[in-house]
Amino acid sequence: MGASEARPLLEPLIYDLGAPGRIGVNLPEPDVPETQMPAELLRDDLALPEVGEVQVLRHFVKLSQLNYSIDQGLYPLGSCTMKYNPKVNEDAARLAGFAQLHPLTDESGAQGALYLMRELQQWLGEISGFEAVSLAPAAGAQGEFAGILMIRQYHIDRGEGQRDIILVPNSAHGTNPATVTMAGMSVRELPANDQGNVDMEALHAACEGELRDRIAGMMITVPSTLGLFESTILDVISTVHEAGGLMYMDGANMNALMAVVKPGELGFDVMHYNLHKTFSTPHGGGGPGSGAVGVNEKLRAYLPGPIVDVIEEEDEDGAPLYGFVMPEKSIGRMKAFHGNFGMHLRAYAYIRVYGDSGIRDVTRYAVLNANYLRAKLMRTYTVPYPRYCGHEFVLEGHVDNVDEVHALDISKRLMDYGFHPPTNYFPLIVPEALLIEPTETEVKEDLDAFVEAMEAIAEEARRDPDTLLNAPHTAPVRRLDEVRAVKELVLCCAPALPAGAG
Amino acid sequence: MGEWKAPAELKYAESDEWLAVAGDIVTIGITDFAQDQLNDIVYVEFKDPGDAVEAGGSFGEVESVKAASELYSAVAGEVIEVNSALEDEPEVVNADPYGAGWMVKIRASSLAGIEGLMDSAAYDAYCDSR
Numbered sequence: 001m002g003a004s005e006a007r008p009l010l011e012p013l014i015y016d017l018g019a020p021g022r023i024g025v026n027l028p029e030p031d032v033p034e035t036q037m038p039a040e041l042l043r044d045d046l047a048l049p050e051v052g053e054v055q056v057l058r059h060f061v062k063l064s065q066l067n068y069s070i071d072q073g074l075y076p077l078g079s080c081t082m083k084y085n086p087k088v089n090e091d092a093a094r095l096a097g098f099a100q101l102h103p104l105t106d107e108s109g110a111q112g113a114l115y116l117m118r119e120l121q122q123w124l125g126e127i128s129g130f131e132a133v134s135l136a137p138a139a140g141a142q143g144e145f146a147g148i149l150m151i152r153q154y155h156i157d158r159g160e161g162q163r164d165i166i167l168v169p170n171s172a173h174g175t176n177p178a179t180v181t182m183a184g185m186s187v188r189e190l191p192a193n194d195q196g197n198v199d200m201e202a203l204h205a206a207c208e209g210e211l212r213d214r215i216a217g218m219m220i221t222v223p224s225t226l227g228l229f230e231s232t233i234l235d236v237i238s239t240v241h242e243a244g245g246l247m248y249m250d251g252a253n254m255n256a257l258m259a260v261v262k263p264g265e266l267g268f269d270v271m272h273y274n275l276h277k278t279f280s281t282p283h284g285g286g287g288p289g290s291g292a293v294g295v296n297e298k299l300r301a302y303l304p305g306p307i308v309d310v311i312e313e314e315d316e317d318g319a320p321l322y323g324f325v326m327p328e329k330s331i332g333r334m335k336a337f338h339g340n341f342g343m344h345l346r347a348y349a350y351i352r353v354y355g356d357s358g359i360r361d362v363t364r365y366a367v368l369n370a371n372y373l374r375a376k377l378m379r380t381y382t383v384p385y386p387r388y389c390g391h392e393f394v395l396e397g398h399v400d401n402v403d404e405v406h407a408l409d410i411s412k413r414l415m416d417y418g419f420h421p422p423t424n425y426f427p428l429i430v431p432e433a434l435l436i437e438p439t440e441t442e443v444k445e446d447l448d449a450f451v452e453a454m455e456a457i458a459e460e461a462r463r464d465p466d467t468l469l470n471a472p473h474t475a476p477v478r479r480l481d482e483v484r485a486v487k488e489l490v491l492c493c494a495p496a497l498p499a500g501a502g
Numbered sequence: 503m504g505e506w507k508a509p510a511e512l513k514y515a516e517s518d519e520w521l522a523v524a525g526d527i528v529t530i531g532i533t534d535f536a537q538d539q540l541n542d543i544v545y546v547e548f549k550d551p552g553d554a555v556e557a558g559g560s561f562g563e564v565e566s567v568k569a570a571s572e573l574y575s576a577v578a579g580e581v582i583e584v585n586s587a588l589e590d591e592p593e594v595v596n597a598d599p600y601g602a603g604w605m606v607k608i609r610a611s612s613l614a615g616i617e618g619l620m621d622s623a624a625y626d627a628y629c630d631s632r
Contacts, residue, residue: 425568431539431632482567486544
């Protein structure tokens with residue numbers, strides 16, 4: 001599609017569609033007496049859209065067509081944002097026996113769901129090498145929060161409540177220091193060395209200096225947010241353990257480890273999984289996620305609840321009875337009910353379909369695809385850490401001798417080539433970072449097409465940088481004014497009334 | 503790669519702040535290199551006058567369309583003035599990082615932290631190396 005072609009008009013808001021009196025449903029005549037709505041509940045200022053069924057349908061279909069999704073093409077944000085979610089997961093989640101199960105159903109009426117949750121707990125424990133798993137946390141950040149609260153309580157119970165420092169590498173996800181602060185503890189940042197690993201000298205200084213008795217633990221992502229396996233991870237873990245701290249693994253990048261490396265066997269004490277990343281449950285539009293946490297024997301009693309266990313053993317009358325239990329010294333509930341069950345169900349389906357060897361293939365193909373792209377793109381772009389990567393890698397989004405072109409311009413131009421941009425400007429420690437994660441499902445032809453697009457863009461940057469600076473040319477909207485978007489918030493809907501008002 | 507300004511009369515921290523020392527009063531801002539790397543700055547937040555700052559501790563944060571970063575003071579002391587004009591017009595930091603884009607003034611309790619800072623020549627080399 002050429003840049004000069006007419007651009008499609010953006011869809012109006014649904015509030016601007018329709019006309020008074022149009023409705024999308026036919027309600028039957030009431031068979032009970034009509035009552036007047038209490039006057040104090042009536043509001044004149046509530047502008048509800050009045051539209052017919054087909055208008056509603058077309059409105060949302062058009063909006064979906066303005067979007068780009070992984071169902072359309074390669075999406076190098078990868079599992080970090082949304083890897084391909086197999087459709088069989090959705091079939092499983094729509095089975096009426098699960099989809100219509102009320103969370104207050106008596107345990108005896110929900111044995112199938114409880115059995116599934118317990119098996120998922122066990123499988124996740126097996127995959128990560130941990131003793132016990134809780135499915136309660138609602139998403140990754142809540143899993144982190146649960147993990148750090150467990151570490152805090154562990155130290156308090158041992159009479160070492162003064163341990164309040166959590167070490168965090170400078171390549172960490174922003175949620176890590178936020179979690180530590182939320183838990184009332186303090187962050188100490190560790191630099192990376194020129195290999196992208198944690199700087200061991202700085203780690204030793206932190207763990208063996210005057211703060212030694214205040215070290216509560218360390219949060220670290222493996223592979224790191226640079227996509228690199230921490231080749232000194234065993235040293236890191238033993239150094240922190242020797243100082244009396246516990247090791248937390250941020251499991252956001254488990255797509256590079258599943259069925260190949262078990263964090264529990266490396267020596268980690270606790271980790272969270274992002275079921276919505278690694279185990280392919282959908283989370284577009286902000287949720288829901290699922291941040292299951294796994295722990296070893298030290299922290300087992302502190303797991304957030306409830307978790308599923310056998311509450312009546314199997315006997316001659318029949319199968320065991322499964323039910324919810326709270327671990328002995330549990331840090332408590334993370335949310336109402338039992339975690340995001342719909343996500344448990346999809347993750348269960350994913351693991352069940354692939355099985356042990358299939359999950360290992362997922363990891364292997366994810367790592368192979370990332371390394372293939374890295375090796376190809378290294379010919380054109382700077383790769384700051386040129387060693388084997390995990391499931392993702394970082395390159396610098398600039399072209400030699402073309403100073404005006406930045407990572408953002410390359411990303412915007414990729415949209416014109418029919419690809420979703422990768423993550424921009426993260427991790428923060430790489431200038432002009434482009435973080436690329438193709439995932440396991442992409443075939444060689446599609447990876448090659450992405451490489452060709454990136455090479456063509458570098459060539460354009462040298463020949464005609466304005467093409468990049470003004471990109472995208474074919475997307476539904478042109479370059480957005482990000483400064484204005486941040487500084488001038490415009491809410492399209494009136495704010496909700498404060499609680500108790502009206 | 504690029505050409506960034508670094509006035510000779512200032513001192514420079516590895517975390518890309520500049521410091522102007524006049525007696526025990528130290529004025530701090532971020533460098534031309536820093537504003538260029540951050541791109542369009544959209545938000546700043548500083549400690550309040552009267553607040554204490556540790557050597558190497560944070561005195562505020564800056565947010566751009568690309569990233570949010572902590573701001574560090576190489577000297578310990580007390581914040582005596584902040585550039586509140588930046589709250590409404592943070593883009594001034596991009597336009598004039600060494601002038602109208604100054605951030606805080608600190609009454610230093612110790613100037614020991616100045617020792618480890620770079621001069622403009624060393625800072626130029628440091629920027630070019632990244």
